Amino acid sequence: MRFAISIPQFVADGEFDPAAFRAYVQRAETLGFHSGWTQEQFLGTFPHLNALETMAYAAACTDTLRLGCAVFVTPLHNPVHLAKHLSSLDQLSRGRLEAGVGTGGRGRPFGAFGITGEGLVTRFTEGLHVMRELWTKPSVTFDGRFWQLENASMEPKPFQKPGPPVWFGGSHPNALARAVRLGDGFFGAGSTTTAKFAEQVAIVREANPDFPIAKRIYIDVDDNGDRAREHVADGLAAIYGKRGLEAVAVAGTPEDCVRGVQEVADAGAELILFTPVRDQANQMERLAAEVMPQVS
Template identity: 40%
Template sequence: MKMGVMFDFRNPKPWRKPNPEFYKSQLDEIVRMEELGFDNCWLTEHHFVEDGYNPATLPVAAAIAARTSRIRIGTFVLLMPFHNPVRLAEDVTSIDILSNGRFDLGVGQGYRAGEFSALKIPRRERAPRMAEGIELVQRLFTEENVTFDGRFTQVENMTIYPRPVQQPSPPIWIGCRTEKATARAARMGFHMMATIGPDPAPSYRAALKEAGRDPSAFNIAQLRMVYTAKTTDQAWEETAPHLHHMLKLYGDWLSEANDAEGDSAMSEIPSPEKLRYSPYAEGMMIGTPDEVARKMEKFRKEYDCSHFVMGTQMPGADPVKATRALELFAKEVMPSFQTK
């Protein structure tokens, strides 16, 4: 598996640092990740969140590109309904150039009701906006003189310049939580990102075959919370308050959206003290290197995954401690699971 880490640049009030200081610390952590041999740095997007959840993934991606030389940079995921496809194609091309061909574009349709209502975009339009938007983006990457008469965007005889470094285009991924999204990703020929909820990988592989595509040519990314420390107690002491903050926020959003199986139950989040002993902990890889390695081995047997995405820098957690956790993981765990 390719090994990557998710960064959402959240800076919650209980642990808040001045944002310039905090952003610099996150960039320093990503530079250290590259030195440790991680393959990917993934960025994620939400809007109007009090804890500062990163609303602008592409400027941050450009900053990472300027400070790194090897690690791939991607979005997991960029919320397509909130972006103009032409501007997105041009911005992604710029990052692809700045990084010399190290950018992956992952998109999703979004789910959080408050974002759609604030932007006055009907939530029922999210799927057609995403499908139309990513189709136009792909055509702008790969074609010249594009004319497109969509429901939401129209262009005539358009060619973007400069062109992306990666040809025919930067890799495109789709975030999938439902059967419809999974089928759409396979039908359009995009890689898949599995987010919270039931594993869509088997349905995705079957849909690729049905669409006449070779499943071995496509990648699947899976996200898990991972944190290593010298002792199990230390790992949970350093993560529990931050995991609780994260799960509570996602629980509120997902239970309101109720898009996939299990969403409605996400509002029932145990306290930080009880989280370690709750069912939520079963899907997390938190503990000593040996404990994390055992869980990863189980994961590797049970899930179809080419790109493993770690949530290690948790909201409000000290970046120095998170970096230390990544160093321990890179030394003690990663060599047994990373694809060279």
């Protein structure tokens, strides 16, 4: 069992604290977390630092902590730009990058990014193909529906060969099948209940019994279980802009959280990403001391 922790991103205008951020990611490294992860959100009223820049800052502050994003909504990106960004970050971090990707679904504001939702899955798969070709081949020629390259080269390649691990998000059975076919792992969403996640794992395992599986857990640990559940309800409402999502989270006393996290592990998660909804530094300490040692 491996554990990961979310990297602080929810920072309002003028409130970023470089020293506190540096101390947090360095402490995560000291506590033995496998990786620190960001999320991607371009638009919205909830303050949210961009994933790539946050990962780059974290890379400069650490030595061994792996760094990921769950997930990049890749149809909203130009794959040549994204391939270059990720290759550069993998070089700068000396091979510590993990790349999560997903289609993002059809509810995105595509017009804001100069595209339409037409052919979303094709755009997604073509983009991933372009990225991997640029990461691995000296010259790329590709004539796709959305992307065309002729004798295109990109250097330097990623530090990791043939490239950083690519984790797929998604929930539809077709997306799960695509993850096994094209990805290096499946990453269950934090907005998914443990029961739903277990159903997704069954689909993935049927296709490939050895496929790596991870799950984000929104979590709050408190000696007062009711207070923890209030915190997580408020935190999720702020992140997602609506209430009633408490069932997707794990919240309560340390004993409650051990039980909830163990259920996720038993459902099939081999990497568990903790995403506290408040007081992240203190929550990270409590998770490392009171929850992680009790989960197998």
